Amino acid sequence: MKDKSPIGLETIEVAPLHEVVYQRLTHALMSGQIKPGQKLTSRKIAHELGTSDMPVRAALMKLQSLKALDQLPNGSLTLPVMTRQRFADLMSTRLVCEVAAARAAADAFKKAELKAIQNASSALTQAAKNKDIDDYLLRNYEFKFMIYRACHSESLIFLIETLWLQVGPFLRQFGSSYAGNLEAILDIDYHEEIVEALGRGDGDAAAEALRKDIADGMAFLLEHGEFQ
Structure with a gap:
C-alpha cells in the first residue's frame, strides 16, 4: 500500500488576474509613472499587459471606487483634477x-x-x-x-x-x-x-x-x- 501521508509542501497560491492587473496599475500610479490628464481605457491597458479586457475593467473599477480615477462621459478614465x-x-x-x-x-x-x-x-x-x-x-x-x-x-x-x-x-x-x-x-x-x-x-x-x-x-x- 502506497504512503499517502503529506510531506510538508505548501500549496501554490496564484493571484487572480484582475488582482495582478490592479497591482500593476497601483504601482504605476503611486510611483508617478502615469501622468496627470492621461486617459486610460481598458482596451489599451489590456493590449499593453497582454491580457483580456475583463480583468482590466475590474481593476479600473476598483481604482475608481478609491477615487484614484474619474470616469469621463465617453467611458474612458482619467486621473482626477488636482486642486x-x-x-x-x-x-x-x-x-x-x-x-x-x-x-x-x-x-x-x-x-x-x-x-x-x-x-x-x-x-x-x-x-x-x-x-x-x-x-x-x-x-x-x-x-x-x-x-x-x-x-x-x-x-x-x-x-x-x-x-x-x-x-x-x-x-x-x-x-x-x-x-x-x-x-x-x-x-x-x-x-x-x-x-x-x-x-x-x-x-x-x-x-x-x-x-x-x-x-x-x-x-x-x-x-x-x-x-x-
Missing part, C-alpha cells in the same frame, strides 16, 4: 499616517529590511543626481514604502496606499518645477536623515525627518505647482 485644496488635504493626511508608520517601523523592522532601505536611499540620491524624474519618483516610492511596510501594520499601509494613488501622479510636477536641475530637490529631501534615525532605532527622529520631508515637499508644490 490646491485637494492637494493640501491629501498631503496633510499623509503627515498623519506616514509619520506614524515611520515611528512604528523603527521598533519593528528587521535587519534585512534596514539594509534594503539603505540601498533604496542611495538609489534615490543617485536618481536625483542623474536628473531623471521618472527614476526619482520610482525610487522615492520604493524607499518610502519599504519603511511603511516595515511597520507591519496592514491598516496603516492600506490608508497610505490610498493616499498615494491620488497624490503620486501629481508629484511629477517636481520635475517641471526644478526645470532640469532635479538634484536641487535633495535640499528638501530628508531620506538620508530618515535612514540614520532608523539605524539608531530612534522612532521619534525618523518620524520628524519624514514629517519634514513631506511638509517641505508640500510647501514647495503649493508654491510652484500648477493646479486646476
